[in-house]
Amino acid sequence: MLTGEERQSRLEEIAAEVRVCEQCRLSGSRRIAVPGEGPLVPELLWLGEAPGEREDATGRPFVGPAGSFLRREMSAAGLEPDAAFLTNVVKCRPPGNRAPRADEVAICTTLYLARQIELLQPLGIVVLGSTAAEALLADRVKMTEDHGVWRRDYNLTAQEIPVFVTYHPAAALRNERWRAELRADLLALAASMARALQPSG
Secondary structure, three states: OOOHHHHHHHHHHHHHHHHOOOOOHHHHOOOOOOOOEOOOOOOEEEEEOOOOHHHHHHOOOOOOHHHHHHHHHHHHOOOOHHHEEEEEOOOOOOHHHOOOOHHHHHHHHHHHHHHHHHHHOOOEEEEEOHHHHHHHEOOOOOHHHHOOEEEOOEOOOOOOOOEEEEOOHHHHHHOHHHHHHHHHHHHHHHHHHHHHOOOOO
16 A cells, blocks of 8 residues: 555656657647646546647646636536546647547556556546546447436446546537536536445445
């Protein structure tokens, strides 16, 4: 069992690896890689798709318009943003904000995300959008049908961590109906956490 200090040291090692990573084509177009940030013992890990323009410029996750919107909605639902660990499936911005490709997702989740999750040991993971959902879950996700629920078909590491599915905040900003559904999802998330995060079985 690792001490808190050892876990923090290993998370910092992963972050250092991310910042100099050249394992996929995204390293050729990024400005600053974005490892993620948050407390060492988060109740929830929040997982997006990829860094955007502001994140690529600062090296910090969810600091652009979508991130600011997400933080406001988290607070409105009674979920404390400062208690969350925020990161993305891929740690570098894809050129033109395109979706990450399958090989980029596979490389980044294997090399970095799975290790982060194992060290952080969150009680639950909130996946924001279909790219994040499908990176973690065994079955395909149709966001308009599958949002707002906890899933347990977690498929990334040996840990059994419940996964809550909702829209990516960038998508919610573009679509009024999805925005309303994201807000409802976060309220449901807050209301269901005590029950949903209990171990299964």
